[in-house]
Amino acid sequence: xxxxxxxxxxxxxxxxxxxxxxxxxxxxxxxxxxxxxxxxxxxxxxxxxxxxxxxxxxxxxxxxxxxxxxxxxxxxxxxxxxxxxxxxxxxxxxxxxxxxxxxxxxxxxxxxxxxxxxxxxxxxxxxxxxxxxxxxxxxxxxxxxxxxxxxxxxxxxxxxxxxxxxxxxxxxxxxxxxxxxxxxxxxxxxxxxxxxxxxxxxxxxxxxxxxxxxxxxxxxxxxxxxxxxxxxxxxxxxxxx
Amino acid sequence: xxxxxxxxxxxxxxxxxxxxxxxxxxxxxxxxxxxxxxxxxxxxxxxxxxxxxxxxxxxxxxxxxxxxxxxxxxxxxxxxxxxxxxxxxxxxxxxxxxxxxxxxxxxxxxxxxxxxxxxxxxxxxxxxxxxxxxxxxxxxxxxxxxxxxxxxxxxxxxxxxxxxxxxxxxxxxxxxxxxxxxxxxxxxxxxxxxxxxxxxxxxxxxxxxxxxxxxxxxxxxxxxxxxxxxxxxxxxxxxxxxxxxxxxxxxxxxxxxxxxxxxxxxxxxxxxxxxxxxxxxxxxxxxxxxxxxxxxxxxxxxxxxxxxxxxxxxxxxxxxxxxxxxxxxxxxxxxxxxxxxxxxxxxxxxxxxxxxxxxxxxxxxxxxxxxxxxxxxxxxxxxxxxxxxxxxxxxxxxxxxxxxxxxxxxxxxxxxxxxxxxxxxxxxxxxxxxxxxxxxxxx
Numbered sequence: 001x002x003x004x005x006x007x008x009x010x011x012x013x014x015x016x017x018x019x020x021x022x023x024x025x026x027x028x029x030x031x032x033x034x035x036x037x038x039x040x041x042x043x044x045x046x047x048x049x050x051x052x053x054x055x056x057x058x059x060x061x062x063x064x065x066x067x068x069x070x071x072x073x074x075x076x077x078x079x080x081x082x083x084x085x086x087x088x089x090x091x092x093x094x095x096x097x098x099x100x101x102x103x104x105x106x107x108x109x110x111x112x113x114x115x116x117x118x119x120x121x122x123x124x125x126x127x128x129x130x131x132x133x134x135x136x137x138x139x140x141x142x143x144x145x146x147x148x149x150x151x152x153x154x155x156x157x158x159x160x161x162x163x164x165x166x167x168x169x170x171x172x173x174x175x176x177x178x179x180x181x182x183x184x185x186x187x188x189x190x191x192x193x194x195x196x197x198x199x200x201x202x203x204x205x206x207x208x209x210x211x212x213x214x215x216x217x218x219x220x221x222x223x224x225x226x227x228x229x230x231x232x233x234x235x236x237x238x239x240x241x
Numbered sequence: 242x243x244x245x246x247x248x249x250x251x252x253x254x255x256x257x258x259x260x261x262x263x264x265x266x267x268x269x270x271x272x273x274x275x276x277x278x279x280x281x282x283x284x285x286x287x288x289x290x291x292x293x294x295x296x297x298x299x300x301x302x303x304x305x306x307x308x309x310x311x312x313x314x315x316x317x318x319x320x321x322x323x324x325x326x327x328x329x330x331x332x333x334x335x336x337x338x339x340x341x342x343x344x345x346x347x348x349x350x351x352x353x354x355x356x357x358x359x360x361x362x363x364x365x366x367x368x369x370x371x372x373x374x375x376x377x378x379x380x381x382x383x384x385x386x387x388x389x390x391x392x393x394x395x396x397x398x399x400x401x402x403x404x405x406x407x408x409x410x411x412x413x414x415x416x417x418x419x420x421x422x423x424x425x426x427x428x429x430x431x432x433x434x435x436x437x438x439x440x441x442x443x444x445x446x447x448x449x450x451x452x453x454x455x456x457x458x459x460x461x462x463x464x465x466x467x468x469x470x471x472x473x474x475x476x477x478x479x480x481x482x483x484x485x486x487x488x489x490x491x492x493x494x495x496x497x498x499x500x501x502x503x504x505x506x507x508x509x510x511x512x513x514x515x516x517x518x519x520x521x522x523x524x525x526x527x528x529x530x531x532x533x534x535x536x537x538x539x540x541x542x543x544x545x546x547x548x549x550x551x552x553x554x555x556x557x558x559x560x561x562x563x564x565x566x567x568x569x570x571x572x573x574x575x576x577x578x579x580x581x582x583x584x585x586x587x588x589x590x591x592x593x594x595x596x597x598x599x600x601x602x603x604x605x606x607x608x609x610x611x612x613x614x615x616x617x618x619x620x621x622x623x624x625x626x627x628x629x630x631x632x633x634x635x636x637x638x639x640x641x642x643x644x645x646x647x648x649x650x651x652x653x654x655x656x657x658x659x660x661x662x663x664x665x666x667x668x669x670x671x672x673x674x675x676x677x678x679x680x681x682x683x684x
Contacts, residue, residue, distance in 0.1 A: 014657065051475040054653040073477065081475035087467030091255050103247040104476045145472075158475075 002065055004029045004156050004187035005050060010059035012045050012211075019045045021211045022059065029155070032178065032188040034202035036195060036235060042211040043191035044084060044160055050189060051081035051158045063156055077105075080154035084161040084191075086145055090134035094125055094144050097133060098151070105152045119144075119151035122177050139170035146174055150181040157181065159190040163197060175201050195231040205231070207238045214238045245482040252490030256456055265498045272505030289316040292382060293332035293340045296321050300348035306386050313385040329362050338364050339379050351390060359383075419531045420623040426527030434524070435533055435621055440590075443614045445503050446547055447586045450610060453495035453551055454558040454575055460487055461562030462571045471656065480650040484643075488555045495551060532623060539620045542628045543613075549635035550613035554578065556642035563649050564658060585611035589618070609635045 005027040012020040020042045027033040035043045048054040049061055052072040061068040063075045088097050095116065102115040120129060123143045133141060142163075149157055162178060163171035178201060182188050192198050198205055199219045206216045215222065215238050219231055228234045292315045296303045299321055310317050318335060320328050325342055332340045340362035350357045361379045392404035399407075417426045464470035473483065528534060535543065561574040585608045588594070594602055594615065605611045612631030619627045649655050 048471070048653075048656070051471075053471055053474045053656060073479070076475060076477040079475065081472060083468050083471040085468060086472055087469055089251070089255055089469060090467075091258055092251070096254075100247065100251050101476070104244055104478055107243055 002029075003027065003062075004031070004064060005033075005189060006060075006062040007046070007050070008060045008062075010046070010049065010061060011057045012042075012049060012054065013057045019211050020057075023206075023208070023211070023213045024059075025206050025213060025216055027156070027187050027189055029187050030182060030185045031203045032182050032190065032201055034198045034205045035189070035191040035208050036193065036198050036205050036231065037191075037208040038193055040210075041208045043208060046208075047081070047158050047160050047189065047191055050156075051079060052076055053081070078155040079158060080149045080152055080156075081158040082145055082149040082160065082162070084164055088133045088141055088145060091132060093132055094123070094129035094136070095120070097144065098129075098148060101148050102151070115151045119147035122147035122150065124173070139166050142166055142170065142174060143177075146177055150177065150186065153184070154186060156187045156189065159188060161192055161194075162190055162201075163192075163194065171197070195235060199231045207235055209239045214241070244478045245486050248478060248483060248486035249490055252460065252487055253493065255460070256490055256494045261494070265501045269501040269505040272502075276505070289314050290339070291316045291318065291332075291335060291337040292379075293317075293328055293335065293337045294319045295323075295325060295328040295340060295342045297345045298343050298347040302348035302351055302390075303343045306343065306389060309385050309389045310382055313381060315382060325360070325362075329364070332362075333364055338366075339382070340364070341379070341382060351393075354394070359386075417527065417531060419533060419621070422531050422623075424527035424530035426524055426531075430524045431527060431531070431533065434528060441503065442543070442547075442617045443586055443590060445499050446550065446613055447582055448502055449495045449499040449547075449551060450554045450582050451579060452498050453491045454554045454561075454578055455571065456494055457487055457491040457555050458558045458562035458565060458571045458575050459568055460491065461559065462565035462568050462574075465565070465656075466567040474655070481647050484559055484646055484650050488552070488559065491555055491558075492551055533621050535620065538625075542620055542625065542632070543616050545632050546613040546616035546628060546635070549632050549639060550610050552639045553609045553635050553642060554582070556639055556646050559646035560642065560649060563646070563655050581608055582610050584608060585614050589614040606631075606634075609638050 003026045005025075007026070008024050009022045010020055010024065011018065011022050023042070023046065025033070035041075035046060037043055045054065049056050049068060050063065052068050052075055055069060063079060066075050068075060089100075092100065098116045098119045099112070102112040102119075106112050106115060123129065123140075125140060125143065128136070128140065129144075133144070136144065146159075146162065149159065157178075159178065163174050166174065175197065178188060178190070190201070202219060204216060204218050205222065207214045207222075215225075217225065222231065222234045223229065226234045226237045228237060292310060294307050294310070294317055296307065296319055307317050307319055318332070318337065320331070325340075328342070329340050342360040342362075344357075344359065347357050347359075361383070363379060388408070391408070395402060395404040395407050414425060415427050416423055417428050417431050461470070464473065474480075557578055558575065561578060562571065565571045565574045585605055588605055589611060594605055594611075597605075612628075612635055616628050616631065619625070619631075649658070
């Protein structure tokens with residue numbers, strides 16, 4: 001079966017600084033795959049390369065068989081990217097923002113309407129969607145952005161720190177939304193340094209630190225392999241090795 | 242194209258907010274109001290000016306002089322009794338701006354062909370440009386009186402001789418030449434009207450360029466700061482469409498602002514320089530004959546030159562905006578561009594480019610924004626080749642800068658290159674690396 005994402009020997013340099021040292025991993029369709037690691041580990045750089053925003057220094061990245069450098073335009077049609085602490089246009093209303101994004105992805109008004117309806121259902125913001133985004137709380141904005149990420153039925157969703165800075169209730173909502181969208185066959189590549197969240201959400205995880213992937217496995221498999229009770233302890237063990 | 246329009250619509254919605262529209266509307270209203278006020282004041286000045294004559298002579302000559310003042314647009318109030326102080330006090334109360342005192346024995350002295358002296362009092366109430374012109378009116382009154390006395394002398398000394406011939410034995414007919422066209426007209430009047438036409442264009446153009454540049458740079462920096470740019474770059478919008486949509490939106494908003502400024506500014510400048518509505522038929526015909534009006538060809542050339550100037554500014558601003566890390570740093574990024582716009586603006590307003598040294602002249606020509614500033618002058622002078630050459634030069638520069646901008650947007654430089662303005666004041670140095678330009682402290 002064709003992989004949703006195939007990353008092979010990926011390197012990325014910023015000037016003399018090597019942010020990624022030849023990392024490799026694969027994500028299957030419908031799978032939630034997480035990169036876990038501290039700040040500066042290379043998670044965001046990896047996600048940005050997959051999202052076709054940054055270009056790799058060397059190595060290859062294929063999304064459903066398409067190369068991120070050669071087929072970037074085609075890849076953008078089937079992916080959706082949610083950056084960490086992303087904002088939205090504060091002068092637009094929630095509905096205005098969803099309409100704008102739906103129009104970018106679909107030309108058929110019926111499809112656009114379907115996208116907006118789906119996103120509206122996921123946000124749970126109700127009438128507040130008619131208010132300007134500038135009046136939203138951080139949690140409301142994040143819900144809006146997540147619903148925008150999944151509304152187009154992307155084949156691969158790339159989500160950077162999905163619940164960063166959110167309260168517990170909002171974070172649980174967001175995780176449920178990701179889980180639900182993934183159940184429909186959407187592959188998810190996400191990053192987080194919240195190990196608890198990853199343990200709950202991910203099918204498989206890659207432990208990354210200082211641009212190197214140290215191990216890949218299911219949360220349960222990794223805990224068993226390193227004989228630890230949670231992923232945090234696994235992470236410390238792996239990084240210290 | 243569809244996605245370009247979607248982005249364009251979003252950009253316009255973002256840019257055309259009450260916060261951006263209010264200053265534009267305010268400027269238009271304030272300038273229009275100022276223009277109206279100045280026009281009203283000037284009309285008041287054009288009306289017969291009140292003057293108080295204190296006639297202590299009570300003679301036919303002094304009364305004839307008072308009649309002369311009536312003819313040269315003065316509304317005369319005459320007092321023959323009381324003191325000068327009383328007369329000045331009453332003149333002040335009557336809102337008169339000037340008092341003229343004709344002394345006793347005035348006629349006797351005139352008839353004896355001896356120079357006579359009158360006293361004048363100018364009542365100053367305000368010191369505005371228009372208000373100050375009240376003092377000049379007394380010169381007109383004295384000139385009219387001297388002319389009357391002079392004519393009397395000529396008539397008594399040489400009966401049958403027309404005093405007008407003695408005063409002005411040589412008359413003149415003035416012709417103005419522009420290119421190959423010649424028309425009979427007063428050069429001062431022609432110059433005044435052309436100045437009015439060409440002065441508004443650079444002011445408005447400078448405002449447009451500055452406004453458009455700030456808008457697009459702020460739009461890009463704002464997207465970077467709010468992290469909406471990353472989302473936008475991952476959508477199926479072509480990078481070229483993204484850049485052009487932003488440039489088009491900024492251009493549209495800038496042109497709308499320009500139109501608003503133009504309306505207000507035209508009213509204001511018209512009131513300062515003198516409205517073309519008051520131009521005499523003769524001068525209007527001369528202007529037409531000399532080709533000093535914009536015909537369709539002139540408007541097209543001027544429009545193209547202005548459009549090209551705005552496009553160059555926008556393409557440069559896209560690059561500068563890409564360097565800006567946040568909205569705060571936009572001003573720092575745009576400052577050099579503002580200086581480059583200001584130099585030709587001031588140069589073309591106050592000096593004649595054609596008489597400067599070749600080095601300075603070509604330096605000014607090298608600045609793309611000089612050409613729209615010079616275009617109106619060149620069109621009036623029928624130097625169309627210079628205007629066309631300027632437009633071609635600007636479009637070449639636009640293509641170069643737009644290509645660089647598109648290149649930045651199509652690579653990861655749009656996210657990685659940045660200018661660290663926070664550390665500018667500290668000792669250090671700017672460096673250019675793979676990630677762009679950054680600031681490093683010297684060790």
